[in-house]
Amino acid sequence: MTLTTSPATTHTAAPVSLDALPPLRLPPGLRLTPEQFELVCAENRDAVLELAADGRVIAITPTGSETSGRNSDLLFQLQTFAKSSGGWKVFESSGGFRLPDGSIVSPDASLVRLERWQALSPEQRRSLGA
Amino acid sequence: MSALRQKMAAYQANGARLGWLLIPHDQAVEVWPASGASQRLEQIDVLKATPEFAGLQLQLAEIWAA
Numbered sequence: 001m002t003l004t005t006s007p008a009t010t011h012t013a014a015p016v017s018l019d020a021l022p023p024l025r026l027p028p029g030l031r032l033t034p035e036q037f038e039l040v041c042a043e044n045r046d047a048v049l050e051l052a053a054d055g056r057v058i059a060i061t062p063t064g065s066e067t068s069g070r071n072s073d074l075l076f077q078l079q080t081f082a083k084s085s086g087g088w089k090v091f092e093s094s095g096g097f098r099l100p101d102g103s104i105v106s107p108d109a110s111l112v113r114l115e116r117w118q119a120l121s122p123e124q125r126r127s128l129g130a
Numbered sequence: 131m132s133a134l135r136q137k138m139a140a141y142q143a144n145g146a147r148l149g150w151l152l153i154p155h156d157q158a159v160e161v162w163p164a165s166g167a168s169q170r171l172e173q174i175d176v177l178k179a180t181p182e183f184a185g186l187q188l189q190l191a192e193i194w195a196a
Contacts (some may be wrong), residue, residue: 045172067154071195073193074188074193074194077193085184101144103144105141107137127143
């Protein structure tokens with residue numbers, strides 16, 4: 001399952017981060033294969049990127065502190081469920097999932113059945129899992 | 131929001147068993163089932179998952195307050 005939190009539409013006090021990355025500038029016609037995308041991600045560990053099904057690279061805007069705080073509460077609740085019921089693995093937003101349509105996406109939080117996670121090879125787990 | 135809904139639709143089309151889109155501004159949730167239309171829920175404190183996720187629920191009030 002996947003969870004996505006919409007960012008707040010208004011920020012009265014936008015948090016300022018001194019180490020914020022400048023926005024990534026991508027040529028409009030750029031199209032990458034999943035393999036090329038993985039190489040780009042490996043060279044830009046701090047960038048939050050997704051790959052659309054048509055090969056477009058989508059740079060995700062970093063969330064504000066408010067959204068980040070809510071996400072951490074959400075992850076805590078999911079983790080509590082996963083630990084008490086067993087059979088689930090929780091992923092946060094820095095994990096990329098390779099979807100059947102060729103896109104690579106990062107929901108804010110995801111629950112994956114343990115047996116599906118375990119069915120992946122160590123190599124698949126290290127890279128962007130299926 | 132439309133970009134987020136497109137994302138939720140893509141998760142659904144790619145086999146996600148359940149998707150939740152949390153909208154803190156409205157304190158609302160859109161529930162995206164494995165197939166079919168999404169459903170918007172408002173003014174609930176506890177969000178329960180489908181039976182496939184036995185025991186899974188979210189304390190929404192806690193998340194909105196976080």
